[in-house]
Amino acid sequence: MKRHAGALLSSIRIDKSSDRRISVQLYMGLRELLLSGGVTPGERLPATRTLASELGVSRTTVIDAVERLISEGLLVSRVGAGTYVSPALAAQKPLSMTPVGNPARMAEPRLSHAAIHAVPDFGPRSRLPHQSKAFITALPALDDFPMAQWAKLSARHWRKERDHVTGYGEPFGYAPLRSAIARQLNASRGIKCDPHQIFITNGAQRAFSLVGGMLVNPGEPIWFENPGAIGARNAFVAIGAMPVPVAVDDEGLCVDDGLKKAPHFRLAFVTPSHQQPLGHVMSLSRRLALLKAANDADAMIVEDDYDGEFYYGDQPPPTLKSIDTQGRVIYVGTFSKSLFPSLRLGFILAPEGLVEGFERICKAWLSGVPTVTQAIVADFMDEGMFATHVRAMRQLYRERHDVLIAEAEKLAGLLDVQQTQSGFHAVGLLNRRLDEQVLVEKAAHAGIAISGLSKYELQSKNLNGLVLGFGSTPPDEIRKGINVLHKIL
Known part of the structure; x- marks a missing residue:
């Protein structure tokens, strides 16, 4: 390989008409x-x-x-x-490149409403997790990912024709991946669908933006779980929707509360298989009530199944989509939890009535996800590696969950950690005498990452608790983290 030619210095301008040499x-x-x-x-x-x-x-x-x-x-x-x-x-400190002039006369660009009000409208959100430590949320067990298998698949595709790996991606998604996802949903989640209903996106949050942009006009109400998923909430706020905080209890979204607050809602967002963040599974009666409410209001439902693969019981929690007979549910999935977050790979399963609409909008202004990334994931699924990995992670997360629950007995009376049946985070309810925000700050200083329940609220419910992630944390680190948390409490 030839040595590189050095820095590009094309910004230097030579004026051959100048008197200067x-x-x-x-x-x-x-x-x-x-x-x-x-x-x-x-x-x-x-x-x-x-x-x-x-x-x-x-x-x-x-x-x-x-x-x-x-x-x-x-x-x-x-x-x-x-x-x-x-x-x-x-x-050497670089020379200032600030333009010379009167600062008072410098133009101040006008910002959009969304930019000016980003923090109050979107709510607090720091950088998404990128480094494992107790008790960081939303991060899978990256140290147990089969990177050697992934590298072989990656090398296979990078050796293919240039058009396959370097061109713009297909706007709907790579056909073999769409087929692999359809088969996976049928086999593991009980959802019968056709590959043409699958649309590949740059992560789940991009999927929410796409759904919201297609179905919701600025100012229209959407039901949103309170507390609920921050990323999804921000995606809908960004397109101008008006989230309506709907209460959540042990049975999931309280449909009666939603009907009382916004009977003519345009969209409802739910996490029925593992409510984010409380962890409840929506009961069948609530599911049927939600589907009826959506049908009566001519509204759609977005089902976010962000960690549905990782259940610990005998049977996985059912999806809302699997009992939808009216084509009201838009199912959104992601590979951020099942594989790894930096893939930025998600998908939409659209009801038949919306397929043409998604095709139209994808053709109009989406360039698609990198083809090579999709091709690697398709092979990972088709060759059985995905199923093997999910089974291994399911067992690993169950073991880490059990360690967390056992160790958390030390915190009884101060923080009561609730068991969960799936995923890789658990909720702990704090003694009312303890200040959630103070604990979050002190834990951060001590080197552990916990999130307060109030962070997930769209409207205050006076929740007082913590969200503890355990997916990326080995058992020894969980034990050390609990000891640190015990001292802080």
């Missing part, structure tokens, strides 16, 4: 670029012949300018290796 212009241009931090200390410059060709000047002119900069110590020459930006410039 070209070598001086080049010298001053290079010098300003070096001192302003436009090139990195230690970075190699192009060969003098290459630079002369790119700038349209003679090689002698380039050599003259480069030698002056070497004599000043801004560049260093290495025999047989080329010319490099001096490492000494790493300690």
Whole structure:
């Protein structure tokens, strides 16, 4: 492989009509670029012949300018290796690039309503988890992912035709992956569907934005679980929807509360298989009531099945989609939990009545998810690796859950941690004398990550508790984390 040609310096402008010599212009241009931090200390410059060709000047002119900069110590020459930006410039504060002028006269760009009110409208949300520690939520067991198998599949596809791996993705999604997902939903979640109903998206949150943008006009009400999933809530707020906080109890979404607050709702968002964050499974009576309410209001339902693969009981919790006979449920899934978050891969299962609408909007302005990523996941599923991985993770999460519940007995009376039947987070209810926010802050200082239940509220319900993730945390770290939390409590 040929050695790279060095930094691109095409920002340097040479004015051949100027009275100033070209070598001086080049010298001053290079010098300003070096001192302003436009090139990195230690970075190699192009060969003098290459630079002369790119700038349209003679090689002698380039050599003259480069030698002056070497004599000043801004560049260093290495025999047989080329010319490099001096490492000494790493300690040099770059020259200010702020335009000269009266600050009072500088234009202040007008921001959108969404940008101005982002924090109060969207609610608090820090960076999504990226590093494992107790008790971080939403992060799977990345250390147990079969990376060697993944690497082999990846290499297989990167060796294929360039069009397969480097072009724009198909707007609806890679056909073999759509078929693999349809088979998986039928086999594991009891949902009978056709591949043409599956639309691949850049993660679940992109799916929520797509659904909201297609079905909801700004200001229209949507039922939203309170407390509920933050990412989904923000996706709907961003498209101008008006979330209506609907209470949640042990049976799931309280349909009567929703009807009382917004009987003419446009959309309802629910997590029936494992309510986010409380962990309840929606009862059959509530499911039927929700489907009836949606039918009466001519509304649609978004079912977020974010961790439905990871159940601990004899039978997985049923999906709402599996009992939908009127085509009211839009099912959204993600590979962030079952595989890993940085895939940014989700999907929509659309009712037949919405397939044409999704096709129209995807064709109009979606370029699709990278084909190679989808192809790797399709092979991972078709060759049985996905099912094997899910089975292994299901067992691993159950073991970590059991460790958490056993260790949490030390916290009885202060924090009562509730058992869960699926997923990889549990909820702990705090003694009313304890301040949730203070505990979250003190835990962060102690090196453990806990989330307060109030963070998930759209409207205050006076919840006082913590959400404890255990998916990415080995048993020993869970035990250490509980000991730290015990001291804080």
